Ligand code: SF4
């Protein structure tokens with residue numbers, strides 16, 4: 001065990017894991033975070049807390065992580081490379097560890113151009129792969145500079161993102177391999193709205209035996225509207241939405257119900273796919289649907305580990 | 306080359322509002338090539354300023370000069386006698402030239418006439434693109450001759466990130482993803498496997514992050530001291 | 532600005548020697564008159580015109596024009612297109628200092644068009660007369 005988090009134990013025990021996601025509010029209202037956590041409590045191993053997602057200032061992911069711990073839910077805090085240099089990041093990692101946070105997910109971060117402070121300076125002192133290396137070094141007792149830490153090293157279960165839908169396609173597997181080499185323990189993929197592309201990616205992943213080195217959680221997002229699906233397909237860089245998904249939604253009478261049904265079918269399908277260790281359900285602003293999805297996908301109750 | 310662009314006219318007119326006679330100083334270096342501050346631009350801006358002020362009924366005399374380079378002290382000697390008679394100098398050189406003018410004429414007000422943009426290349430008539438950020442420790446050997454520092458929106462070293470699609474960067478459909486370019490070029494060169502290697506954390510102390518930089522070459526300083 | 536009835540604008544007309552200039556000669560042969568305060572300057576091609584020439588001329592006069600060959604008739608292929616883009620650039624510069632863009636124009640004609648030449652020049656003269664003196668004139 002590297003950190004002994006819930007998530008780590010579940011994955012190591014070989015159970016099909018479920019993680020959720022909470023976007024902290026654009027205010028200091030911590031109750032919002034706990035409210036969302038309570039809605040999903042017991043249905044996921046851990047909950048990602050986004051770090052100023054889409055470059056919009058929000059309640060900090062580490063503070064939100066503490067709020068989750070208080071609500072007896074396990075946080076998985078995201079750290080992006082956009083806003084902090086290696087000094088601030090390492091300091092935050094120590095702080096998070098002191099609060100009892102065990103899962104940390106390393107990301108590049110969306111460019112600030114699209115956020116609410118487009119005139120800010122970005123940092124990118126280290127990139128996401130270098131951040132993974134840094135986290136791995138820290139849990140072995142070393143700062144990035146090579147200096148040895150005093151006392152016990154922090155216990156961290158290291159996560160990262162993988163995007164099978166970005167380009168160049170073949171390189172996407174190499175990039176995951178680099179993240180595994182850097183020390184990542186698990187990855188969560190971009191939300192999967194093109195199963196065929198995902199399967200092709202998984203084939204390449206298995207061909208390199210990567211699924212044996214890093215736990216892969218497939219990203220699931222229940223769709224609420226055709227408009228949202230088309231928007232993601234056309235305007236969000238690094239996203240793909242297949243035509244059959246759009247057609248199914250278009251034909252549906254109750255689009256939301258169809259979106260949920262689709263998510264459940266995807267999970268059922270993924271459960272049988274070799275190399276997929278679990279799902280990461282991203283239902284931002286629709287957290288209340290997560291229990292239904294988890295239940296109907298036959299993943300509830302969660303196993304005890 | 307250093308790429309610059311003339312400042313908005315109102316900003317420049319604002320700088321000059323209290324002056325009656327200025328020297329508009331062009332530079333024969335980069336800003337001539339990028340059409341921001343060479344002899345011709347001096348002529349055009351000179352007319353514009355004179356006309357704008359004539360229109361206000363407060364004439365401005367504009368002495369128009371362009372020297373070989375503004376980033377070298379030696380070229381200022383030829384204009385020193387004329388600088389004496391002007392209220393201020395409006396320099397159309399890059400930020401380096403403007404500062405050198407200020408240093409060469411410590412008692413004279415010096416105004417910047419251009420915004421210095423970046424170190425880049427002329428891609429097409431009227432189109433320039435950034436190529437280098439003078440990071441102090443070049444990594445082009447590892448990236449197929451394409452700079453990730455200047456050309457990746459996030460200056461990452463192990464790209465492309467998850468925002469790269471159809472060869473374009475997540476920030477805009479008009480911006481090439483530097484890492485997609487690197488990937489393509491290394492593929493063409495048969496070296497794409499090198500992208501499996503993790504490029505280590507960069508030592509930014511060679512960049513601006515180490516404080517203002519200075520280069521001293523003993524071999525040359527000795528020579529000149531002879 | 533005074534815009535009295537006696538205002539006689541000064542205009543510079545840059546002429547391509549393959550069209551505008553020859554048209555002016557044709558007008559002279561036909562003994563057609565045009566306002567005397569229009570100064571003609573011969574250029575080997577309208578593409579020789581430069582924003583700088585326009586601007587320097589505008590320091591002294593009330594309006595400037597370039598007389599170029601008709602579309603696709605430029606002896607040097609794209610001279611007239613280049614001239615057009617320089618007119619646009621000059622208009623932009625004048626506009627940013629609050630001087631009417633209409634004081635700069637490009638007109639197209641052929642070598643034998645004496646009448647057209649006079650018409651163009653007269654029109655420009657009338658237009659600039661209406662605009663009044665160039666408010667930015669530096670050298671009066
Ligand atoms: S790596 Fe550094 S020195 Fe080399 S091109 Fe890029 S910014 Fe310039």
Ligand code: SF4
Pocket residue numbers: 456457458459460461464465466467468469470473474475476481482483484485
């Ligand atoms: S899309 Fe490409 S250029 Fe843009 S930030 Fe990502 S790696 Fe850099």
